[in-house]
Amino acid sequence: MTNKMFATVAELAGCVHNGSKLAVPKDLSGVAMQATRELVRRGVRDLHLVCVPTGGIQADILIGSDAVRTLETSAISLGEFGSGPRFAEAIRAGTLMMRDATCPAVYAALQAGEKGIPFIALRGLIGSDVMKHRSDWKVIDNPFAANDPIAVVPAIQPDVCMFHAPLADRSGNVFVGRQRELITMAHASRETLVTVEAITNANLIDDDARAGAVLPAIYVSHIAVAKRGAQPLALGNLYPDDEATLARYAMLSRTSDGFRQFLEEWLSQDLVEA
Amino acid sequence: MTNKMFATVAELAGCVHNGSKLAVPKDLSGVAMQATRELVRRGVRDLHLVCVPTGGIQADILIGSDAVRTLETSAISLGEFGSGPRFAEAIRAGTLMMRDATCPAVYAALQAGEKGIPFIALRGLIGSDVMKHRSDWKVIDNPFAANDPIAVVPAIQPDVCMFHAPLADRSGNVFVGRQRELITMAHASRETLVTVEAITNANLIDDDARAGAVLPAIYVSHIAVAKRGAQPLALGNLYPDDEATLARYAMLSRTSDGFRQFLEEWLSQDLVEA
């Protein structure tokens, strides 16, 4: 089992099949951009992309590459570089099955997935158009109180989730630090693909200080080393955003031709060495 | 706020009021035994004790001291030293309002409390006498599937929870390590009382390795230093069970007189110095 756990980035990306329900984290939590490049290179199609709970350049690129059929997210945003142009264009063109969500609903639905319960209740939502357009969400009466309607959302159990983390060990345990939503996401997903900056010889679970922030190997399908694997996005305190590339993306991707130009440049890049 | 955060063990125990719904962790997770001694010394009464998810010598002593009116737990056990004698006696005498639970229901109900949702669904349970005797639990139809009855349990939001941890910092952040149920418990509780082995000058939240296993100060009402504060129970890798005392408790507490004798000895003990 552990023998097969370690893969190349391309092999790892090969485990995201066409039509998969794929969960990916928000920009600050460790986005597997190198692995995403392999996905695009391979021409993955028909993804049901679940952004946990929002997406950025990764989602916008996947959408622009026609890799996404269904998009479930609370937002797509390039942060200070504005909205996601390919996302907005796909919305205008009507090529996306859009499932607008709200952040806590994505988290709660993944927690339900993690707990193996079919649904979970959530406050708020009632009376919003977000709720109105989610035919897969319902309002029920709180069984424990009178006159208390409450929203319930079905569990999200992705086929696969993919993220980038600072460190794994040789047994396949992954240190995620403060980004605990990565643990929830992996618990809820059938398969978990992780790219990491480095692999340590120490056992991360044995480390009393870190253990509470480690995703155990039992949840992890494959790990690949990808130095600076989140770039152009930041990874925790390890490296900041590559602002030039993000700005260039925001500018070029306003047009379909510009997006294609960015993609060509990006796909032809060699792996960045640390 | 931070000024008042640090208290003596007796002051801290003084924040558990008669009639409170008090949540405490299982034996291996960090039981605040020194603080419990102060509770007994003070003669606390009418507690609704929630064991997360089971209790041991702490619960048995509180029950034997007539401190508990309602007991919500998945089990009371002294581990290899057998059942809880004062618990069994109180059951025979009918002096406890007993709410037998099952471990995952206690955790799930606290997670619901943490999330501010009024209830949470849980698999299993249906057809057990545990369910049958919990008039506060219900079975509903899964709103997302036909012919799928499922149990729902109401959230647990304790008035106060109390536990013992290895380390806090001067801002009131508490390191709990692998014992993440302590974090859930504190999130769900209105007040959180923590005794610790030591206080560090470092800021625990700033420590990337530990941060994922830290309970932030915003949830913490009071902290008291209690060296070897879980004894006679173990605390992680820091110290093992005091087996002699646990065995003595198991033996003496079989009779009401023996229990009183143990209590006298225990209450007259000086604080153990590390």
Add this chain to the structure above:
Amino acid sequence: MSGFSRTELLVAVIARLLRGCNHVAVGASSPIPGSGALLARSLSEGQMRVSVLGSQRNNFFTNGGVELFDLAAEGRIDAFFLGGGQIDGRGNINLVGTGGYPRSEVRWPGSFGSAYMYFLVPRVILFREEHTRRVMVPQVDFVSAPGSSEGVHRPGGPFAMLTALALFYFDRERRRFRLASVHPGHSVEEVRDNTGFEFDCAAIVPETPGPDETILTRIRGPIREEIAEVYPRFAAKLAAPRDPSQPAAPPVV
């Protein structure tokens, strides 16, 4: 306006709106609300906690992204900020887009946590600098989150709305905004001309009080330094007084 920039005014007003809060949370892309919250904390003499999303120094969360939302539902967040591509007179906000749904002609990022936080946080401050009829509309095209609710558990909702022109309070009984003050250099007429909905308004509307020297010194000193951790470019502009133009991106969760 003299002696202070619009940004400094807004930061000062926000700090006033947060008085008495125990815990203020600030979402992403919110430099002015973040600065206001940090200022409020510095004035609270240790009584206030502030969580700034994206900050390391002012963010104590250890339970992943869900913690902010769990805190809100537990009643542990007293104030929060929301924006809106559109805001209407009943306090409804739209962060999704205009011109149809789901095939919107103009599509914004999305609702973020608004469909939840707006219901649960007692003191939600709507912050949107752009005060035009494009933003302040008779009725939003898409309700990311409604301004009020009936028959639903809702401890939270709109408390005030702050724009480049004025400060409004939201009257939860009447479900309408009431103009509280107009910023120096602007008038009630200008506010009315630029607002696409009706609002309540007393015969005499005071001018929004600006920051005094003590407050200005704090903003330009320690607050600027603190906010620079998350918003370095914003902080650089904050250092230069009397800069009337600031980026107008709506604050989001």
Add this chain to the structure above:
Amino acid sequence: MSGFSRTELLVAVIARLLRGCNHVAVGASSPIPGSGALLARSLSEGQMRVSVLGSQRNNFFTNGGVELFDLAAEGRIDAFFLGGGQIDGRGNINLVGTGGYPRSEVRWPGSFGSAYMYFLVPRVILFREEHTRRVMVPQVDFVSAPGSSEGVHRPGGPFAMLTALALFYFDRERRRFRLASVHPGHSVEEVRDNTGFEFDCAAIVPETPGPDETILTRIRGPIREEIAEVYPRFAAKLAAPRDPSQPAAPPVV
């Protein structure tokens, strides 16, 4: 019985029952199931994971006490052990007590996670050394968890029952135990005399095969050393061959 103790036999039988599992979880107070699981793992050539509650070395949980139960619901635990102060012929187990409820005359610790794990783990092994009519009753006084269910999501349930006398399989269709083998030195009659419920039984019941020398060497060597981390006193006894008496505490979650 010759050449091996009862404990060694039970450990070996458990390891056989776990063959083909990817992940076996062992609850508290379960030295024999724990040893059996560790033996099964050592025979699996790296294919099996074992989680032993209370162990540091063989416990990878990092999400607190809830993780075991979440894993079960996710279908990530293939086998688990339960005991029972009482067990009846339909596989119902009682961990709560006898003589009335809630004022039970005899009160045991409680149901632990049984009312959940029994529903969700495909291969639940009931392990109770004491095989008497006191334990094996016609009907349990309190159903901590039922042996079978109708119209309820239930991927899990009883797979086998192992006692000091015999091994049973549970037939989920017929909802009855079937005697699979009788341990060396015991007879079908003895089993019947000590069982308070009916069970299925072929005309000829084989003897439970004991551990061979290879297995015994593993049990007395590496397995004993591994289990000593959690159960040092049990491990000490395991070292001494042919010790027929072992503590009979029911295994619990």
